[in-house]
Amino acid sequence: MSTLTPLDLLRWSWSPFPGPGIRIEEHLDGDRFVVRAELPGVDPGKDVEVTLSGEVLKIKVERKESFTGKAHSEFHYGSFYRTVPVPPGLRPDTVDASYQAGILTISALIAENQTAGKPIPIKAES
Structure with missing residues (x-):
C-alpha cells in the first residue's frame, strides 16, 4: 500500500528534478549574496546557462538524453x-x-549602505 497522496504524485510529475524544480539555497555571506543550486549530472560548460537581467538571476539547464539503448x-x-x-x-x-560535486554556486557583491539611504544636504537660504 502506497503512502503517497495524489498531491505528491502531481508535484513530482511536473518536476524536472526531485522536489520543487531546481532546488536552491540563498543567503548573505558578509557583503556577498550567494545562491547555491542542486544540479546533479549536468555538464556546467554545456548544459547550464546563468544570466542576470535587472533584479532577476536566471538559471537555465538543458539535459539531453545521450543513451537510448536502456530498458528503464x-x-x-x-x-x-x-x-x-x-x-x-x-x-x-x-x-x-562555480560548479563542484553537483552544486552550482553563484555569488556577487552587494553595495554598502543600500538600506541606509543617501543623506541629502540642506542649503539654508538667507
Whole structure:
C-alpha cells in the first residue's frame, strides 16, 4: 500500500528534478549574496546557462538524453529553469559562478549602505 497522496504524485510529475524544480539555497555571506543550486549530472560548460537581467538571476539547464539503448530510466531530461530575485544593490560586475560535486554556486557583491539611504544636504537660504 502506497503512502503517497495524489498531491505528491502531481508535484513530482511536473518536476524536472526531485522536489520543487531546481532546488536552491540563498543567503548573505558578509557583503556577498550567494545562491547555491542542486544540479546533479549536468555538464556546467554545456548544459547550464546563468544570466542576470535587472533584479532577476536566471538559471537555465538543458539535459539531453545521450543513451537510448536502456530498458528503464528514472533520469530527468529536458529544459528547465529557475529565477531568483536578487537584493537591491547587487553589483553585476562582481557575479561569479562555480560548479563542484553537483552544486552550482553563484555569488556577487552587494553595495554598502543600500538600506541606509543617501543623506541629502540642506542649503539654508538667507
